[in-house]
Amino acid sequence: MTSPPPVRLPSAGSGSAGGSTPLLLLTALAPVSWGTFYVVTTELLPAGHPFFAGLLRALPAGLIALALGRTLPRGAWWWKAAVLGVLNIGLLFPLLVVAAERLPGGVAATLAAAQPLVVALLAVAVLRERLSVRRLGWGVTGMAGVGLVVIGPSAALDVVGVAAGLAGAGSMALGVTLTKRWGRPPGAGPAAFAGWQLTAGGLFLLPLTFLAEGAPPAIDAPAALGYGWLGLVGGLVAFVLWFRGITALPVTSVAFLVLLSPLVAAALGAVLLGQTLGPVQLLGFALALTAIAATHLPASTSAPARPPA
Numbered sequence: 001m002t003s004p005p006p007v008r009l010p011s012a013g014s015g016s017a018g019g020s021t022p023l024l025l026l027t028a029l030a031p032v033s034w035g036t037f038y039v040v041t042t043e044l045l046p047a048g049h050p051f052f053a054g055l056l057r058a059l060p061a062g063l064i065a066l067a068l069g070r071t072l073p074r075g076a077w078w079w080k081a082a083v084l085g086v087l088n089i090g091l092l093f094p095l096l097v098v099a100a101e102r103l104p105g106g107v108a109a110t111l112a113a114a115q116p117l118v119v120a121l122l123a124v125a126v127l128r129e130r131l132s133v134r135r136l137g138w139g140v141t142g143m144a145g146v147g148l149v150v151i152g153p154s155a156a157l158d159v160v161g162v163a164a165g166l167a168g169a170g171s172m173a174l175g176v177t178l179t180k181r182w183g184r185p186p187g188a189g190p191a192a193f194a195g196w197q198l199t200a201g202g203l204f205l206l207p208l209t210f211l212a213e214g215a216p217p218a219i220d221a222p223a224a225l226g227y228g229w230l231g232l233v234g235g236l237v238a239f240v241l242w243f244r245g246i247t248a249l250p251v252t253s254v255a256f257l258v259l260l261s262p263l264v265a266a267a268l269g270a271v272l273l274g275q276t277l278g279p280v281q282l283l284g285f286a287l288a289l290t291a292i293a294a295t296h297l298p299a300s301t302s303a304p305a306r307p308p309a
Contacts, residue, residue, distance in 0.1 A: 035264025069192025085200025
C-alpha cells in the first residue's frame with residue numbers, strides 16, 4: 001500500500017489567517033494544558049513515579065479516544081500510527097523524565113523549546129519546504145525568551161541530561177512533521193487519530209514503567225485528581241486538539257505554540273507557588289510571545305513550495 005503524497009503547505013502565516021484563527025486558538029490549548037504538568041506533578045502526585053504519570057496520561061486517554069472514534073487503523077496505518085505514537089508520546093515522555101531528573105527544570109524546558117527550530121529544518125527534508133531564515137530567527141528568539149524565563153543563576157549542565165532534552169525535542173519534532181506529511185486517513189476523525197497514537201505511546205510506556213518503577217504508588221484523593229487532570233485534559237483533550245491542528249494548519253506555525261507550555265508553567269509557579277518573576281523573566285515572556293505571534297503573521301514575501309521530485 002503506497003503512502004499518500006506529501007502535503008503541500010501554504011506560506012507561513014496563511015494557515016492562521018481568517019477562518020483558521022479559531023482552530024489555531026483551540027490547538028494552542030494543548031500546550032497551555034501541558035504547562036500545568038509541573039504544578040500538578042509537584043503539588044498533587046506522589047513523588048518518584050514520573051513514568052507512571054506518563055503512562056496514565058497516555059494509555060487511558062488513548063483507549064477512551066478509541067472508544068469515541070470507533071475507528072481502527074487499516075493497512076499501512078497500523079505501523080504509521082505506531083511510529084507516530086512512539087515519537088510523539090512513547091519516546092518523548094521518558095526522555096523528558098531523564099532531562100528533568102538530570103538538569104534544572106529551566107534548562108530542560110529551554111531544550112524542549114528547541115522544537116520549533118527542529119521542525120523548521122525537518123520541514124525542508126520531509127515536507128519539501130524552502131528553508132526559511134525568518135522561521136529560524138524567530139525560533140532562536142523564542143528559545144532565548146523561554147531561557148530567560150526559566151533558567152536560574154544556578155543552572156548546571158549534564159551531558160546525558162542535555163542529550164535527553166534535545167532528543168525529546170527531536171522526537172516530537174519528527175513526530176509532528178511526519179504527522180503533517182502523512183495527514184489523517186479518510187474516515188478517521190480527530191478522536192480516533194489521537195487515540196491510535198496515545199494508545200501506541202501508552203503501550204510502549206507500559207513495560208518501561210514497571211521496569212523503571214515497579215509497583216504503582218498508592219493513590220489518594222489529590223493524586224486521583226492530578227492523574228485525572230493529566231489523563232483527561234493533558235492527554236485526551238489536549239492531544240485530540242493538537243493532532244487536529246497539525247493536520248489542518250502549517251506545521252511550523254503549530255510547532256511554535258509549544259513555547260506556550262513553559263510560559264504557562266512559569267506563570268502558574270508565580271501565581272500558585274509564590275515564585276518570583278523579575279524584569280529578566282518578563283523580558284523573556286515578551287520575546288517568546290513575540291516569536292509565537294510573528295510566526296502567525298503573513299510574511300512580507302511568499303516563496304512557492306518546491307515541486308515534487
